[in-house]
Amino acid sequence: MKSSTLAKKIGFYAMIIIVWQGLDSADIWPDNIFPSPVDVVEDLAYGVADASLFYGIGTSLLRLIIGLSMAIAGGLVLGIFMARVETVNQTIGSLVLGLQSIPSIAWVPLAILWFGLTDTGIIFVVVIGAIFAVTINTYTGVKNINPSYIEAARNMGAKEGQLITSILIPAAFPFIISGFKQGWAFAWRGVIGAELLFSFLGLGFLLNVGRQLNDVSQVIAIMLVIMGIGILVDGVVFKKIEDKVMTRWGLR
Amino acid sequence: MGKLESRNIEKYFIHDGKPLKTLDGIDLNVEDGEFVCIVGPSGCGKTTFLRIAAGLEKPDDGQILLDNQPLNNTGPDRIMVFQEGALFPWLNVQDNVEYGLKIAGIPKEKRNQISHRYLDMMQLTQFATSYTYQLSTGMKQRVAIARALVMEPDVLLMDEPFAALDAQTRDLLLVEMQLIWQKTKKTIIFVTHNVAEAVMLGTRVLVFTHRPGRIKKEFKIDYKRPRISEDENLLPYQQKILAELRPEVKK
Numbered sequence: 001m002k003s004s005t006l007a008k009k010i011g012f013y014a015m016i017i018i019v020w021q022g023l024d025s026a027d028i029w030p031d032n033i034f035p036s037p038v039d040v041v042e043d044l045a046y047g048v049a050d051a052s053l054f055y056g057i058g059t060s061l062l063r064l065i066i067g068l069s070m071a072i073a074g075g076l077v078l079g080i081f082m083a084r085v086e087t088v089n090q091t092i093g094s095l096v097l098g099l100q101s102i103p104s105i106a107w108v109p110l111a112i113l114w115f116g117l118t119d120t121g122i123i124f125v126v127v128i129g130a131i132f133a134v135t136i137n138t139y140t141g142v143k144n145i146n147p148s149y150i151e152a153a154r155n156m157g158a159k160e161g162q163l164i165t166s167i168l169i170p171a172a173f174p175f176i177i178s179g180f181k182q183g184w185a186f187a188w189r190g191v192i193g194a195e196l197l198f199s200f201l202g203l204g205f206l207l208n209v210g211r212q213l214n215d216v217s218q219v220i221a222i223m224l225v226i227m228g229i230g231i232l233v234d235g236v237v238f239k240k241i242e243d244k245v246m247t248r249w250g251l252r
Numbered sequence: 253m254g255k256l257e258s259r260n261i262e263k264y265f266i267h268d269g270k271p272l273k274t275l276d277g278i279d280l281n282v283e284d285g286e287f288v289c290i291v292g293p294s295g296c297g298k299t300t301f302l303r304i305a306a307g308l309e310k311p312d313d314g315q316i317l318l319d320n321q322p323l324n325n326t327g328p329d330r331i332m333v334f335q336e337g338a339l340f341p342w343l344n345v346q347d348n349v350e351y352g353l354k355i356a357g358i359p360k361e362k363r364n365q366i367s368h369r370y371l372d373m374m375q376l377t378q379f380a381t382s383y384t385y386q387l388s389t390g391m392k393q394r395v396a397i398a399r400a401l402v403m404e405p406d407v408l409l410m411d412e413p414f415a416a417l418d419a420q421t422r423d424l425l426l427v428e429m430q431l432i433w434q435k436t437k438k439t440i441i442f443v444t445h446n447v448a449e450a451v452m453l454g455t456r457v458l459v460f461t462h463r464p465g466r467i468k469k470e471f472k473i474d475y476k477r478p479r480i481s482e483d484e485n486l487l488p489y490q491q492k493i494l495a496e497l498r499p500e501v502k503k
Contacts, residue, residue, distance in 0.1 A: 148338035156352030250385035
């Protein structure tokens with residue numbers, strides 16, 4: 001990042017904090033409705049001190065990782081099948097498009113009925129929330145592969161199974177990586193949303209506790225943590241992978 | 253009986269809902285170690301013929317025989333070099349060259365041994381770990397040729413591999429291609445629209461007619477090698493071929 005960009009960003013966030021503190025000092029709203037930045041930081045420090053915050057982050061991330069891995073594996077298989085077998089595309093493909101339009105939070109009641117208030121239920125919501133984004137992007141990626149890659153590979157003796165691992169997945173990778181990125185975003189929303197309703201550990205649960213205790217500063221603190229993790233994964237992890245892929249695949 | 257035989261190959265494409273004849277009975281006998289060049293106007297079906305010989309497309313009639321065996325699929329005995337190279341951008345140069353060997357299950361050590369020989373032959377050794385986006389068009393075509401050669405195919409099928417190159421790089425590769433052919437004694441079918449290129453490379457040059465593609469005439473080029481593009485003695489060959497080709501291009 002250029003230093004001038006960085007300076008602008010720091011200035012912007014500093015301003016938000018100053019305005020926030022100013023509004024708090026003006027005493028327009030009572031403190032239990034509108035906490036000061038200091039209250040929020042204190043709350044975060046408290047969560048760090050008794051490790052409840054780390055436990056919450058760890059629980060949510062673990063569910064996310066399990067669910068997202070399953071969604072990625074399933075989405076890759078489904079997407080490749082849809083791209084390679086027209087009948088699968090015409091049948092399952094149309095269903096995938098329909099299912100994708102259901103917000104993952106809408107699966108929560110079903111998950112509770114099927115799995116009870118368990119980890120499995122939350123992971124189910126995460127998987128179902130992320131899998132279709134991975135599927136559709138994989139499908140698009142495989143459909144857009146330069147046909148001469150496939151012809152060259154077949155010509156050199158690749159069988160269909162070898163074609164999938166040595167050509168289809170790597171050639172479609174620029175698309176697949178955006179599928180992962182979208183899948184991660186849906187999974188992250190899904191896990192927090194599900195935890196809110198399941199009220200069974202994790203960051204979503206901590207949000208809910210904050211609400212029940214009327215502790216606005218805890219609610220805001222947890223929201224900041226959720227945002228922070230989002231920025232970290234999007235802006236650091238995925239950005240690095242994307243930059244590398246785009247350069248190597250000659251797309252930039 | 254030749255190395256690769258084409259018997260009465262016919263091919264139709266559907267154009268505006270109607271079948272359009274693209275290849276009209278191609279009979280061709282390519283001897284072992286021959287370097288056959290096919291020239292023709294664009295749309296004459298020369299690339300289609302090559303793709304059929306590679307087994308990437310099925311003819312509507314006729315058959316292709318390799319060592320007298322009829323073929324109906326693609327396989328590493330006939331390796332195609334594509335116009336744009338079709339290198340895999342996610343693999344580095346060496347891994348691209350070794351791709352077919354890896355698919356065939358050849359162990360890593362042996363693969364390295366083979367690929368190094370051909371990387372060396374194509375003067376690519378110092379680029380072994382480069383990725384395709386770091387290479388010039390000429391370099392990419394060298395890699396594509398190396399990738400085809402490591403397969404040690406019976407027949408090498410080349411589809412206008414030098415069409416996208418600048419003149420200097422092309423002249424260089426045209427000479428190198430002759431040296432490689434002399435060294436490896438491969439049977440090569442080489443499709444181009446460039447008559448000078450065909451005369452430099454071919455032991456035999458076939459002129460295709462405009463659609464539907466037929467072999468209009470063939471020319472033997474008996475001339476010492478390596479032939480260079482400035483050699484004026486090649487001009488009469490070019491003129492004779494152009495005289496046959498020109499009416500087809502105008503059609």
